[in-house]
Amino acid sequence: MAARFTTRVKRVGEAPIVAVRLWLRGGARLEDVPGQALLTGRLLAEGTRRRDWREIARESDDRGMLLQSLATYESIGVTVDALAEDWRLALDWAAELALEPSFPEDRLDWLRRQALGELESLLDQPEVRAGRAFLEQLYTPHPYGRALQGDAESLGAVDADACAGLHRRALEWGGLLVVAGRIDEAAVESRAAELFGSLAGSAAELPPVDAPRGLAEAHREVEIPDDADQAHLYAGHLTVPRRHPDTVALAVLAVVLGAGAGMSGRLPERIREREGLAYHVDAATYVGAGLDAGRLVTYAATSTDTAEAAERAIREELTRLVDDGLDQAEFEEARSYLIGRDPFRRETARQWADILAEAEFYGLETDRPEWVTERLGALERADVEAAARRWIRPSELRVTVGRPR
Amino acid sequence: MSKGAAREAAAAPRSGELRPAGELRRILDGARVERLANGLLVATLAAGQAPLVTTALIYRAGTRDDEAGHGGTAHFLEHMMFKGSPRYGPGEIDLLTRALGGSNNAFTSHDMTLYYFTFAADRWQQALEIESDRMAGLTLDAEAVRHERQVILEEIAMYEGEPWDALEQRVSAAAFPGHPYGRPVLGTREQLLATGAEALAAFHQRLYRPANAVLVVAGDVGGGVTEQVEAAFGGLDGEAPRRAPSPPPAAPNGLVRLERRAGEVARMLLSLPAPAATADDHPLLRLLVAVLGAGRSSRLHRALVDEGQLCVGVSADLNESVDPGGWTVAFEVIPGIEPRRAEETALAEIERLRRQPPSAEEVARAQKIVLADWIFDHERVYQQAFLVGTALALFDVEHPWRYLDRLLSVRADDLAAAAERYLSPERAGVLGWSLPVGSSSEPSPPAPLPEGEGSSRSGIEPPSPPGKGGLGGEGSR
Numbered sequence A: 001m002a003a004r005f006t007t008r009v010k011r012v013g014e015a016p017i018v019a020v021r022l023w024l025r026g027g028a029r030l031e032d033v034p035g036q037a038l039l040t041g042r043l044l045a046e047g048t049r050r051r052d053w054r055e056i057a058r059e060s061d062d063r064g065m066l067l068q069s070l071a072t073y074e075s076i077g078v079t080v081d082a083l084a085e086d087w088r089l090a091l092d093w094a095a096e097l098a099l100e101p102s103f104p105e106d107r108l109d110w111l112r113r114q115a116l117g118e119l120e121s122l123l124d125q126p127e128v129r130a131g132r133a134f135l136e137q138l139y140t141p142h143p144y145g146r147a148l149q150g151d152a153e154s155l156g157a158v159d160a161d162a163c164a165g166l167h168r169r170a171l172e173w174g175g176l177l178v179v180a181g182r183i184d185e186a187a188v189e190s191r192a193a194e195l196f197g198s199l200a201g202s203a204a205e206l207p208p209v210d211a212p213r214g215l216a217e218a219h220r221e222v223e224i225p226d227d228a229d230q231a232h233l234y235a236g237h238l239t240v241p242r243r244h245p246d247t248v249a250l251a252v253l254a255v256v257l258g259a260g261a262g263m264s265g266r267l268p269e270r271i272r273e274r275e276g277l278a279y280h281v282d283a284a285t286y287v288g289a290g291l292d293a294g295r296l297v298t299y300a301a302t303s304t305d306t307a308e309a310a311e312r313a314i315r316e317e318l319t320r321l322v323d324d325g326l327d328q329a330e331f332e333e334a335r336s337y338l339i340g341r342d343p344f345r346r347e348t349a350r351q352w353a354d355i356l357a358e359a360e361f362y363g364l365e366t367d368r369p370e371w372v373t374e375r376l377g378a379l380e381r382a383d384v385e386a387a388a389r390r391w392i393r394p395s396e397l398r399v400t401v402g403r404p405r
Numbered sequence B: 001m002s003k004g005a006a007r008e009a010a011a012a013p014r015s016g017e018l019r020p021a022g023e024l025r026r027i028l029d030g031a032r033v034e035r036l037a038n039g040l041l042v043a044t045l046a047a048g049q050a051p052l053v054t055t056a057l058i059y060r061a062g063t064r065d066d067e068a069g070h071g072g073t074a075h076f077l078e079h080m081m082f083k084g085s086p087r088y089g090p091g092e093i094d095l096l097t098r099a100l101g102g103s104n105n106a107f108t109s110h111d112m113t114l115y116y117f118t119f120a121a122d123r124w125q126q127a128l129e130i131e132s133d134r135m136a137g138l139t140l141d142a143e144a145v146r147h148e149r150q151v152i153l154e155e156i157a158m159y160e161g162e163p164w165d166a167l168e169q170r171v172s173a174a175a176f177p178g179h180p181y182g183r184p185v186l187g188t189r190e191q192l193l194a195t196g197a198e199a200l201a202a203f204h205q206r207l208y209r210p211a212n213a214v215l216v217v218a219g220d221v222g223g224g225v226t227e228q229v230e231a232a233f234g235g236l237d238g239e240a241p242r243r244a245p246s247p248p249p250a251a252p253n254g255l256v257r258l259e260r261r262a263g264e265v266a267r268m269l270l271s272l273p274a275p276a277a278t279a280d281d282h283p284l285l286r287l288l289v290a291v292l293g294a295g296r297s298s299r300l301h302r303a304l305v306d307e308g309q310l311c312v313g314v315s316a317d318l319n320e321s322v323d324p325g326g327w328t329v330a331f332e333v334i335p336g337i338e339p340r341r342a343e344e345t346a347l348a349e350i351e352r353l354r355r356q357p358p359s360a361e362e363v364a365r366a367q368k369i370v371l372a373d374w375i376f377d378h379e380r381v382y383q384q385a386f387l388v389g390t391a392l393a394l395f396d397v398e399h400p401w402r403y404l405d406r407l408l409s410v411r412a413d414d415l416a417a418a419a420e421r422y423l424s425p426e427r428a429g430v431l432g433w434s435l436p437v438g439s440s441s442e443p444s445p446p447a448p449l450p451e452g453e454g455s456s457r458s459g460i461e462p463p464s465p466p467g468k469g470g471l472g473g474e475g476s477r
Helices: A034-041 A053-062 A084-099 A106-123 A126-141 A152-156 A158-174 A186-201 A247-259 A266-274 A306-326 A328-346 A349-362 A369-378 A381-391 B002-009 B017-028 B073-080 B092-099 B128-136 B142-161 B163-175 B189-193 B197-207 B225-233 B281-293 B299-306 B339-355 B359-378 B381-394 B398-408 B411-423
Strands: A006-009 A019-026 A066-071 A075-083 A175-181 A219-224 A232-238 A279-289 A295-303 A396-402 B032-034 B041-046 B052-059 B102-108 B113-120 B213-217 B255-261 B268-272 B311-316 B323-335 B426-434 B472-475
Touching: A006 A186, A006 A349, A019 A084, A019 A158, A019 A247, A019 A306, A019 A349, A019 B092, A034 A066, A034 A075, A034 A106, A066 A084, A066 A279, A075 A158, A075 A266, A075 B142, A075 B359, A084 A175, A084 A186, A106 A152, A106 A158, A106 B189, A106 B311, A106 B323, A106 B339, A126 A219, A126 A232, A126 A328, A126 B073, A158 A175, A158 B017, A158 B041, A175 A186, A175 A349, A232 A306, A232 B142, A232 B255, A247 A266, A247 A279, A247 A328, A247 A369, A247 A381, A266 A306, A266 A349, A279 B142, A295 B142, A306 A381, A306 B197, A306 B299, A306 B311, A328 A369, A328 A381, A328 B092, A349 B299, A369 B017, B017 B255, B017 B381, B017 B398, B041 B225, B041 B381, B052 B189, B052 B381, B073 B102, B073 B142, B113 B128, B113 B381, B128 B225, B128 B255, B142 B163, B142 B189, B163 B255, B163 B268, B213 B225, B213 B381, B268 B339, B268 B411, B281 B299, B281 B311, B281 B323, B281 B339, B281 B359, B281 B398, B281 B411, B299 B323, B299 B339, B323 B339, B323 B472, B339 B411, B339 B426, B359 B398, B359 B411
Parallel strands: A006 A175, A219 A396, B041 B213, B255 B426
Antiparallel strands: A019 A075, A019 A175, A066 A075, A232 A295, A232 A396, A279 A295, B032 B041, B052 B113, B052 B213, B102 B113, B102 B472, B268 B323, B268 B426, B311 B323
16 A cells, blocks of 8 residues: 655755645546536635635735645645745645645635636637647546536536545545755654644555547547637647656657757658748647646647648658657657756756656656666667557547637 | 845845845856957856756847838847858757757847757857857848748737737837837738848848847856857957937827727736836836735735636736836636726726835735745746846846845835836826627726725736736747
8 A cells, every 4th residue: 555645855956945845646537526626726725724815825925935726637735935944834834725724615606716717718718729629639538638627517516515525535545745945854854744744554545537538530620719810730649647668768759759959850840940831839749647648749830721731741740750760860869858958857946846746646766867867878769669659640640720710 | 244245234124034135146146247359248157056057148139129111120030040050050050959958049029139058067068159150140041031931920920819919919019109119029920021131131240249249158167168158259250339229118198098809808908107127216116016916915916816806817017128118917807797897996906006005014025025036036047047148238237136135125115106106007008908709898988097995806826928028028939
């Protein structure tokens, strides 16, 4: 059985900053009703047994803290970024919000309306609306296929008891605390043990979720709110979860396709640089991967009359990658890029806090720089080509094109 | 007491409460500034938090320097800097950057254009070779120019489709009539079509000169930086013309209203005049803007979000520009709420702050938030490089310190005059609405500003920021 609650503490950085991440397992992946996890996560900052939302807001602002309660598809939790001199306060606040929430009904009513407003705002942005439809196309009925905000009907079905219930279950499923920054590690560990000692023991097993099947249609057109002549094209399919051993090879493939420096990569070089079809072209190979599968995503913002040409180019480049593989120089450049980039991810307290939390949450070793370098160094071109044949499937592409009304 | 320590003490009037201002002193004191014989200003900034080096090259050449009829040239040239120079063919800079595991990018604002590379500490010198080569000259092949023009036209279309960007563009044009800050950084379609290799080459020849540039080398730099910079840039010709002053921005007369119909959400952007970044009033206005919009307990957050429950979120921002610029308030209205209510509430809060300056407690909170945000925003090597480079290019290296020093020593009583000067929408401002297509809500009439106490509100997440870089505007490749 996995430990119910783990703690990671690391002294890093030169700036006087401390970053606290407290994640409890659960999130929208395990909610009963769409939007329940979002409301539950956000309610953590709306009142505790000791303070109401006004006091939380004022007291954190008084210290210049960035305090946020949140929900993702896999967790609910609290993040605090604070000046290092306030490390104890940051830790105490995270514990109070996560362990003693009061779930005030009046705040729930407001958060419902705010979530709906937020959803409407997001869907009013052309690329977001098209992207949302693409996720639905790939993941339905899995929770990744729906918005974290749910909809008006589902939000109306969530009451304070439901939020308290999901929070109770999240505490049983367990979680983690990460503290990184210019801190005294021993002092932080000691205080963390005092605050979170009640979460000792083993974690309850996570229940299963609906597997992603996707919508039947392989090509989807959606209307987007836009008064410019722009189409937003998404093409891709599911790949692997975060712990899958092929993620390292897939990272190399992403760079080859277009996730590297500037406008380099096969897709930007062809679609933007050679053919001038789009200003923005992007590629990722396991974006969104967590406990469940992430996805291959290629994206182009293009004029409406060149969307077909851009889609054709994407298909041809993916097929070429699978059929013909990589040349050695391209492989070595992509690998070198990833090795060279790794220190960029480890500059600040907040970056370290996120890396440690992710490593702890998914059972990864990515928090060790030498592990990353070794894994990339051991990779051969043939390994990457084999991963391309396994995980890039041009014949199975799902495509969503958002077009102006 | 050292000079630095004395400044720090002066900046910490409340028993050490604001001590972390020393973080800025640490960064600035680590900067060594020299000038090459050809006029290139070089700052070396030692920062050892990661084995990385950022080089940032800033030209005092921005949208304000575009020739008449060739709007967008500064930004167009920024794109072309990656499309061919004597030693690097089209696309080769990106390929080389990728092969070395680095990153690069560039952006253009009204006041300047900045190029940067970040590499591992053992290979950062590659950036010097690239920058000196393309400072010396560009190939500007006609086909490459035609192709990149098309890419920028796509970029313009993309921004026109983004609700905040489209609104911001219209508000900026109205807020700075006759001044370059009102022009779009990307230019217009017609201006781009009128701009070819010749105009780009003339702009490059005129302004991309050592004496018109600042180079910052920041991070885990090791020794011999000056010698390496001298070797790369010392042979380049330095002179550049002085930038001609722009006409002072003519503030709108009264509160100008504009409206567009797009999408399904009501969005408001209010732009009001602000002083230049070097003006004594600027830090004071920064505090007033923070009292209004920084943090969940700020006045606008409470009135519009957490208590008023009218808006999804709200943001209040202040530009730092060479000439007098603007400060803004932006929000998105909750579905079903009459936009006019949100507008009236926001204007009432601004009016209330003008009539009743903030309490000492509010000022102390705003100072703490601004300071903490400043530290959060300058943790990374590239952020420190941009800080020092921008200060040197547009102001002077001590500008950030003077600014923060003044901001932290302000007391509540000092703010009344600044509030009177800058919190008066009815005297000069632009209020832009983007209203849902087919909605029945009419834009508010130019009614007298309501009095009124803060109604309510708070927000968990702010609305999407209106574009890149606020009204200062910037384009990135």
